[in-house]
Amino acid sequence: MSLPPFDPYxxxxxxxxxxxxxxxxxxxxxxxxxxxxxxxxxxxxxxxxILHGFWNPTGFDxxxxxxxxxxxxxxxxxxxxxxxxxMPGYDPWKAADIKFVGFTQAGKPPLVHLDIAxxxxxLCRVYIAVKGYPQKIDALxxxxxxxARDTAVYKEIYRRVLALGVDLDLHxxxxxxxxxxxxxxINFVARDHEALKKALTDAxxxxxxxxxxxGSKSAVGHLPLSISYRATExxxxxxxxxxxxxxxxxxxxxxxKDPAMDAGFSSHFGDNRNLPDxxxxxxxxxxxxxxxxxxxxxxxxxDPQGNVIVNPDVLRHLLIELLWxxxxxxxxPFWALDRVNFDIxxxxxxxxxxxxxxxxxxxxxxxATIRGQCSVxxxxxxxxxxxxxxxx
Numbered sequence: 001m002s003l004p005p006f007d008p009y010x011x012x013x014x015x016x017x018x019x020x021x022x023x024x025x026x027x028x029x030x031x032x033x034x035x036x037x038x039x040x041x042x043x044x045x046x047x048x049x050i051l052h053g054f055w056n057p058t059g060f061d062x063x064x065x066x067x068x069x070x071x072x073x074x075x076x077x078x079x080x081x082x083x084x085x086x087m088p089g090y091d092p093w094k095a096a097d098i099k100f101v102g103f104t105q106a107g108k109p110p111l112v113h114l115d116i117a118x119x120x121x122x123l124c125r126v127y128i129a130v131k132g133y134p135q136k137i138d139a140l141x142x143x144x145x146x147x148a149r150d151t152a153v154y155k156e157i158y159r160r161v162l163a164l165g166v167d168l169d170l171h172x173x174x175x176x177x178x179x180x181x182x183x184x185x186i187n188f189v190a191r192d193h194e195a196l197k198k199a200l201t202d203a204x205x206x207x208x209x210x211x212x213x214x215g216s217k218s219a220v221g222h223l224p225l226s227i228s229y230r231a232t233e234x235x236x237x238x239x240x241x242x243x244x245x246x247x248x249x250x251x252x253x254x255x256x257k258d259p260a261m262d263a264g265f266s267s268h269f270g271d272n273r274n275l276p277d278x279x280x281x282x283x284x285x286x287x288x289x290x291x292x293x294x295x296x297x298x299x300x301x302x303d304p305q306g307n308v309i310v311n312p313d314v315l316r317h318l319l320i321e322l323l324w325x326x327x328x329x330x331x332x333p334f335w336a337l338d339r340v341n342f343d344i345x346x347x348x349x350x351x352x353x354x355x356x357x358x359x360x361x362x363x364x365x366x367x368a369t370i371r372g373q374c375s376v377x378x379x380x381x382x383x384x385x386x387x388x389x390x391x392x
Contacts, residue, residue: 028053028060034112035126038105039077046070057088059127067124071116074103081106083113088129098123148178154186157292160281164211164239165203171196183325185293193287200237200283212237212283213300213308234286240308241280241301278313278348296321297346316346338362341369345376352377365391
């Protein structure tokens with residue numbers, strides 16, 4: 001039995017059910033609500049109606065009688081910035097050569113975006129962009145994408161590594177992300193991971209001393225250093241602390257005008273601030289992903305004969321920075337990881353106390369900490385202190 005030829009005039013017409021229409025209206029209403037949250041309220045303030053909706057991204061084209069006033073309201077909103085970018089994916093306005101003025105919400109995605117056509121007065125559209133970079137508003141009220149390169153973490157790491165003789169701009173290929181702190185660091189896919197390994201291996205101080213100690217968890221020859229790379233993917237490079245290096249000055253008080261500080265007593269209030277800069281750059285390089293971060297407690301240094309050694313501060317690095325602040329991310333809230341401080345016998349504490357502290361107040365200018373400690377030098381003395389620090 002043969003089928004009759006297709007007749008487009010008698011073909012069934014697909015229609016949206018009341019349930020479908022209800023779901024679509026609910027989605028469009030969420031878009032309107034989000035637009036209102038940034039200061040552009042359509043309901044009750046403008047005469048407008050929906051022309052048709054679209055998805056991926058979710059939004060709709062609409063007609064606004066007073067489109068010039070709509071533009072003025074959007075331009076004056078402190079939470080919207082000028083952004084003439086095309087709609088993600090297929091953009092019918094671009095295909096139709098429609099000229100428009102666009103505005104994007106500041107913050108992290110999902111972000112509301114409003115376009116107002118100027119070549120077709122009254123035509124507008126609004127949608128929710130669920131992907132893309134976070135946006136910030138610059139001094140000229142423009143929405144600017146905040147990429148990993150704009151973060152303080154990336155800028156600090158870039159400057160630090162550049163000062164050691166390696167320009168990361170020459171090696172970062174794709175998928176660059178920045179963590180929430182310099183201890184998390186940055187991740188990226190290298191353009192040529194072998195070239196990056198060579199640059200880190202060849203980096204030297206002006207006197208000719210090597211900057212980094214390379215190694216891996218499977219390397220042989222320097223067992224303590226290999227153990228320190230157990231959590232490192234690929235080849236690891238740790239910055240070597242050289243006590244006589246002029247680029248890491250010691251903040252020693254001037255005895256002529258500054259009071260002397262008892263290291264044992266000051267350890268009850270946290271790390272000694274008169275020590276050298278003990279932070280250390282740590283790089284992990286592989287063909288899959290690379291990570292560069294700054295360890296708060298460097299432990300790779302040279303002895304008086306110039307040999308690379310791992311000093312006792314490695315225990316503090318393993319327990320606090322690796323176990324507590326890194327491995328427990330996602331298992332504990334960030335406020336706990338940031339405010340709870342463990343004191344491990346180490347050089348910043350004069351190798352005397354162990355204990356725990358909690359930052360009651362933690363702002364850019366003020367830090368108040370309560371701390372309890374017990375000494376491990378044989379006396380077994382215990383103490384409780386309250387510390388207050390203010391940055392002027």
